[in-house]
Amino acid sequence: MKNAICLFAMLLSAMTFGQTIKNSDFESGNIEPWTESSPATYGQAKTSGFEISVAPEFAHSGKFGVRLKNLGNGKWSQISQDFEYTTKDFERFVLSGYIKTTNADGYATLYINVRDKQGRVVLSQTFPEPISGTTEWRKIEFDVLLIPGVAKINVGFAMMGTGSANFDDMTFTKVKLGKIETTKLAKEYLSSTIDIIEKDAFYRDSVNFKEVRKIASQIAANAKTTSDTYPAIKFVLEELKDHHSHFNVPSEVAAMQAPTIENAPKPYAEAINPQIVYIYIPAFTSLNETVEKQFIEQAQQLIRQFDSPNLKGWIVDVRGNTGGNCFPMLQGIAPLLGDVNVSCNKDKAGNLVNCTTFKDGLLYFDDGTPYIKPQNPYKLIKSNPPVAVLTDGLTASSGEVVVLAFKTRNATRFFGEPTNGLTTGNSEVKLSDGAVLMLATNAMTDRSGKSYGGKLFPDETIADNPSTQNDETVDAAVKWLESLK
Structure with missing residues (x-):
């Protein structure tokens, strides 16, 4: 009996929450309940500039897949869906999906946004190595650590630039939590950056920094390096609600x-x-x-x-x-x-x-x-x-x-x-690892x-x-x- 209970626990710890992502493999033959979001205009373009199609020739497996194709005047586009999911403690997942690109001069990727009960975005995460150029089908995946108090999750596929990208077979799989620990380096980096925001931000008086620091610490609960704290820093900036402050990682600084x-x-x-x-x-x-x-x-x-x-x-x-x-x-x-x-x-x-x-x-x-x-x-x-x-x-x-x-x-x-x-x-604030706080x-x-x-x-x-x-x-x-x- 004990072995049966252990086996059940192991199965539960690796459960795939496919039922939360509806039509995750597009086998319905249509896009619903996925929805497109993209800029209504960009420059002088009058449409989003992307065509979204579900068809057999776009499938990685099964009968159907989806393609996002830039018609020539688009900047970016994405398809996404929301589902409710609540947490009382930390939980770890793996988000995965398959992507194939054709002449993509920008990139194609998958992402997740997580909100708490107050509607705040407590996690915004994208695959760190977006796909570009012309590629065959490739599985991409990354770990997602959900903090206590999660209420809603948004997942999606996204494309920026010209060319086209096929997407298929997204999964959101719960895995073993493992040990959660923040290094001294990560703690000090996060704390000193929040200190700067609390001291100098134009809208600092509108933020409850005691509460924000607590949530930021949860977001960075397993941070080992300074880069692991970036999602927590971005959360703090979002709480300013000035819609202008932002965070540039070292690779973005180098690109500029x-x-x-x-x-x-x-x-x-x-x-x-x-x-x-x-x-x-x-x-x-x-x-x-x-x-x-x-x-x-x-x-x-x-x-x-x-x-x-x-x-x-x-x-x-x-x-x-x-x-x-x-x-x-x-x-x-x-x-x-x-x-x-x-x-x-x-x-x-x-x-x-x-x-x-x-x-x-x-x-x-x-x-x-x-x-x-x-x-x-x-x-x-x-x-x-x-x-x-x-x-x-x-x-x-x-x-x-x-x-x-x-x-x-x-x-x-x-x-x-x-x-x-x-x-x-x-104001530009250069941080110790080459990132820049704007x-x-x-x-x-x-x-x-x-x-x-x-x-x-x-x-x-x-x-x-x-x-x-x-x-x-x-x-x-x-x-x-x-x-x-």
């Missing part, structure tokens, strides 16, 4: 500093008509000086190319600009901004900090240090021309810095939709010194109609510029 000129985003310009020029300023995340210089030169060359004595005005489009590094954006469009104090931040005490000023077309920081100088800084034929600025819900962070640089400027009008609302200023420590201001901290609203709200070929926001901007004498 890499001189990848070939794939760097580029500004774009065209003449709408002989009197109006349109220029698009995309998101820019690189921190590499060579790549920054290239972006600046490209933007100023476009302005130089299209400037003329007959122009009535310019359209600056920052729709879809999700942010990154604002300084190449500002220096690139310096001819349109003029020699002014274009932006500052305001700390909790109300002091203006981190101001950027233009003088003779060059950007200077508040300590007088110049930023990267263009090879031949351009000056407009007619200074201070009318400018229409276009925004949408994806205009965020450094993209919003560009918007604020035009706020209170004469002969300027804003069109489109409210911005994302990440108008807090992030912490919102102040609120952005416009050139008049007015602080924000939320969404920026246009003068004319225009929701782009995806059923039309016209760009209604551009049309409204053109109409305004043409009405000026």
